Amino acid sequence: GIQVEQSPPDLILQEGANSTLRCNFSDSVNNLQWFHQNPWGQLINLFYIPSGTKQNGRLSATTVATERYSLLYISSSQTTDSGVYFCAVKKGGRETSGSRLTFGEGTQLTVNP
Amino acid sequence: GAGVSQSPRYKVAKRGQDVALRCDPISGHVSLFWYQQALGQGPEFLTYFQNEAQLDKSGLPSDRFFAERPEGSVSTLKIQRTQQEDSAVYLCASSLVLASYEQYFGPGTRLTVT
Numbered sequence: 646g647i648q649v650e651q652s653p654p655d656l657i658l659q660e661g662a663n664s665t666l667r668c669n670f671s672d673s674v675n676n677l678q679w680f681h682q683n684p685w686g687q688l689i690n691l692f693y694i695p696s697g698t699k700q701n702g703r704l705s706a707t708t709v710a711t712e713r714y715s716l717l718y719i720s721s722s723q724t725t726d727s728g729v730y731f732c733a734v735k736k737g738g739r740e741t742s743g744s745r746l747t748f749g750e751g752t753q754l755t756v757n758p
Numbered sequence: 759g760a761g762v763s764q765s766p767r768y769k770v771a772k773r774g775q776d777v778a779l780r781c782d783p784i785s786g787h788v789s790l791f792w793y794q795q796a797l798g799q800g801p802e803f804l805t806y807f808q809n810e811a812q813l814d815k816s817g818l819p820s821d822r823f824f825a826e827r828p829e830g831s832v833s834t835l836k837i838q839r840t841q842q843e844d845s846a847v848y849l850c851a852s853s854l855v856l857a858s859y860e861q862y863f864g865p866g867t868r869l870t871v872t
Contacts, residue, residue, distance in 0.1 A: 678860065686847060686866050688801075693860035731800055744791070744814045746851075746861060748800030 647672045647736045651749035658722050658756050666717040666752045668732030676735035676746065677708050679717050683728050691717070691730075722756045729753050760784070762864035764850050770870045771840045779835045779867045781850030790833050791861060792825055793849040801849050807833060808856075840871045 648671040658664055670677075679691040692699050692706040694715065699706055703722075708715040719726055733746040763782045771777050783790050789808055793801035794817075803817040809830035818825070822841075827833040837844055847866040853859040 676859070676861075680863075686795075686868070688849065688863040690860065690862060733800075744789075744806040745803030745817065746791070746793075746801075747803070751800055 647674070647734060647747050649732060649734055649747050649749040651730075651732055651752050653752060654750065655753045656755070658754070660722060660724060660756055660758050662722050662756075663718070663720045664722060664754070666719070666730055666732075666754075668715040668717070668734075668749055670713050670715075670732075670734045672713075673737040674710065674734040675737040676733075677715055678733050678746065679706055679715070680731045680733065681726075681728050682731060682751070688731070719754075722754075724756045724758055727754055727756050762850055762852055762862055764848075764864040764867050766867060767865065768868050768870075770872060773841060773871055774839055776836065776838045777840055777869065779837075779848050779869070781833045781835070781864060783831065783833070783850070783852030784854075784862060786854070787852035787862075788830075788855050789853040789859070789861075790827060791851040791853075792833070792835050793851065793863075794819075795847040795849055795866070797846075804835070804848075837869075840869075842871050845869055845871045 650669045677695045680688045694708045696710045703720045705718045729751040731751045733748045792804040795801040806814040807827040822838045824836045849866045850864045851861040853861045
């Protein structure tokens with residue numbers, strides 16, 4: 646199956662700092678999503694970005710599908726940004742041949758005041 | 759509008775008991791997915807429905823796990839004769855049409871088997 650690698654596994658920041666999280670994947674994809682899992686376990690959708698660049702407030706993401714990676718940028722981090730960030734991909738191809746989202750191991754982000 | 763909802767939020771079962779977990783997808787969403795998340799890991803796919811048809815059940819870990827979506831809306835994940843290794847958070851997700859569309863997740867059901 647498709648492999649998804651996220652880096653770094655852990656990241657500790659001071660409030661106000663910027664950071665970049667990376668997601669590498671091993672095959673072509675037709676769905677790539679970034680999620681933030683909050684302390685209560687809820688997966689919050691950040692971006693649906695199988696290709697291109699999107700921005701939402703202090704967050705932005707870029708996916709370079711041809712080179713099989715995606716980046717999540719967090720600017721001016723806040724303590725509420727703490728949690729686990731997951732990248733998840735769906736392998737390209739027939740709908741029933743790869744319906745699943747495959748998740749990376751996540752990046753544990755801690756933002757200190 | 760309302761998001762994906764799941765019930766119960768927490769379930770404690772004695773080993774050997776059967777459990778049923780419910781998922782209400784976003785209204786009108788055709789595709790529904792179940793995932794299992796062990797502590798400290800990313801979610802892992804269990805099964806996928808398009809309307810009432812179960813198109814992929816390759817992620818179900820054993821024949822003790824069974825899922826259904828009889829009317830193409832609400833889904834139930836049933837685990838028979840629960841084992842300790844079944845302890846995990848069970849997440850349900852839905853997407854508007856195809857699996858390649860954006861998936862939205864519910865809050866999960868935390869299952870603890872004692």
